[in-house]
Amino acid sequence: MHTNTVQSSKEWVKYLAIAMICSIVSIDGMTSAIAEGDPVMAKPTPVIQEVPFVVKSESVASRLGGFFGIHAFLRDRALPAILADSELAPFFGNLSETPSDIAKCFAMRLDHELGGSSTKSGTHLESMHRCRKTMKAIHKGRNIPDSAITKFIQIVEEQAAMVGVSPYDIKAVAAVLERNRAGIRNK
Template structure:
């Protein structure tokens, strides 16, 4: 009987060590911060589209992305809502381009947060997501900005304000440069459309 108890105790110890090893593996390989950042996402945000246009669950969460360091979709959305959008709308020249929109500010923030999360290495869809409001995010910058006639200098000012707010929010210079690069890629689709 002593042998049976000893064997059960020995197995329990090994299970405990196996669980600890798996936890350390998760931290070492995927990074616990990105796992936590993605944990609040909806199933739609935790999927990606493969070459057959099928929605496939993400099995690996990458922690070394700019998106993960910014808190993923939710962190980027919070930054836009609390810092960037108020600063942008405080500028009368930029605010004038937000008049007569069919989307609400919240819809614009959510779609932009998904686009930035995706383009910075996160798991959000780039376009085509349908929000709770029923609004469907578009991915075509020329279509989104059609008829706005936004001059290049206003786009530069917009990008500058976003970068300034990111710095004030404590984002690293490396990540600010990555955000600026993503925003800069959208310039041709926004300018004078």
């Protein structure tokens, strides 16, 4: 009888221990589940909201607002900043076209190169100016050195960052400008 009692109390201790282990494990599981679900306790994960009926823009040009967005950016931000720079301004003396035409031809070229619908060159503007074809023809006789081209691109990048263009798109714009370096340098 006595041995039986000892035996069964040993069994009880065993069951109790198992029950306690189970409850510790489940409480731990619950707290981590709560932590994951609770916005205060959980680690913040960035939420990117997809708007299902808006198609993602596929070209850099469209993300920049096509010709109109690029033109407004050049006219109101990039070109004024370039003309305000004491190293670059002297290259813009004795223009053969108006600053307004430069902004339009430049915007069409950039839009075209970034996947937009503008024609790259040859367009007749209202002023009767016709956007020229080659970088060499446009910049001929201006003797623009490498350092000025580098600064020009840098200013465009800075201005784009200031108006909130994404780093990826800024890189794409800079790459297009960079491609023209050889045609502009020391002509």
